[in-house]
Amino acid sequence: MSTFPVQPYGEFLFTRARGAAARADLEEHLRQSDVLPMLTIDFVGVVAMTNSFADEFLGKFYTLLSAEGHAVEAVQLAGLNEETRDAVNVCLQRRKQFAVDAESHTLLGDAEVLTDTYQRARKLSAFRAAELAEELHISLPNANNRLKRLLEAGALRRERSAGPDRGGKEFIYSVPAF
Known part of the structure; x- marks a missing residue:
């Protein structure tokens, strides 16, 4: 820090x-x-x-x-x-x-659109994009767009997941310990 x-x-x-x-x-x-x-x-x-x-x-x-x-x-x-x-x-x-x-x-x-997204992310603490999409009742592409903006502002962190071999990239998002 x-x-x-x-x-x-x-x-x-x-x-x-x-x-x-x-x-x-x-x-x-x-x-x-x-x-x-x-x-x-x-x-x-x-x-x-x-x-x-x-x-x-x-x-x-x-x-x-x-x-x-x-x-x-x-x-x-x-x-x-x-x-x-x-x-x-x-x-x-x-x-x-x-x-x-x-x-x-x-x-x-x-941050009007992102306020709820950020609060849900804080509640989840560590999550995948699909989990956040489900929490917010939004599409996965919409969740990914919101997560990208939160990442760019330094409000979230992301690590590559060793998830299932489905051919795509999968990430775990987390809220930094502010």
Whole structure:
């Protein structure tokens, strides 16, 4: 587990330039690490941030995170207050992204469709896509699409299963221990 504190960039975070500097430092932090099972982006001590800072820092970071080969398996945001949570929500909703809130274990941002999926995944703890589809009463392709988005945001982990030899890939999904 690794924690990236945001407070060193200021109590009041504003401007895209400052957001870009914080994101560059976060990316460097990840480049210098082996694959991390968990990254906590910690906002303790940050009083407020503008939408432009949040977009430059978090919005672009989550775009990078969804790219293949990232050095972190799961991500959570910690230490958000009402002001910073609002800025994060606006940023993520505009980009159609979402993040895990470490304290409430809920999704922030554009997660309307995925909220129930994430809560069911938390309830199941470890599962196959077909089990989740059955729980949600949705098709397997729909469940796979939702799982892909949760994986890209670092809200779930996946391991290849040594399942039956049916010719396809089968995975076990799990919720990281946030």
